[in-house]
Amino acid sequence: MRTFAVEHTVTTPRAARSRVDSGVGPVLAYVPDEKTLNFAVGLARGSSLAVVESIGGFPLRGWANQLGAVDLTRPDEQPAGLRPEVAKAIERLNFYKNNGFGDQLGKEQAHRILQSLQSAGTLERDVVLGALAARGASARAVRNLGKLIDGLAH
Known part of the structure; x- marks a missing residue:
């Protein structure tokens, strides 16, 4: 993570919005909570978003099912979707x-x-x-x- 942070622009919901423009490139949300996920989605508009989930953190299964997101650890599996x-x-x-x-x-x-x-x-x-x-x-x-x-x- 430190290497990534050194090589790329890093921001948080507490930083000024003007620090990073929306849609200027891919966004990585590393173990986000509800607020950080919402922030990352806004930054990713018009670009791509990768999200890393953690055990015990904000659950992303429903988010992924709603959006049809691909689990990059299982790229051959189709998104589950919602009942x-x-x-x-x-x-x-x-x-x-x-x-x-x-x-x-x-x-x-x-x-x-x-x-x-x-x-x-x-x-x-x-x-x-x-x-x-x-x-x-x-x-x-x-x-x-x-x-x-x-x-x-x-």
């Missing part, structure tokens, strides 16, 4: 994310949608959060939705 019922739920969650699931309506609707997935046995936290991040949800919305999912487990 139709999960894709429909993600579409509905995406509609209610306007206030980052911080308002009462957003929370109630998200809770209802998540309960429906849970009842059907198709609620996978990592997939839902990653897929919503791929749909452009803010880091705040992804974190709040994660809290709602965690609340269902209790």
Whole structure:
């Protein structure tokens, strides 16, 4: 990683946006959290994005499934895609994310949608959060939705 950093422009969500222009070249997001992934996606517009996931870090499976991303450690495998019922739920969650699931309506609707997935046995936290991040949800919305999912487990 140090060699890469020496040879290439490096930035973070805390640095000034003017430090790196969007779409001027490929972007590598190394073990991003919700905020850093959102930042990297914005920088990669019009270019390519490679993301390195870590165990215990922000889950990327749903993000990759939503976008049809290729796992470079298994390039011959086709992206899995989302189950139709999960894709429909993600579409509905995406509609209610306007206030980052911080308002009462957003929370109630998200809770209802998540309960429906849970009842059907198709609620996978990592997939839902990653897929919503791929749909452009803010880091705040992804974190709040994660809290709602965690609340269902209790």
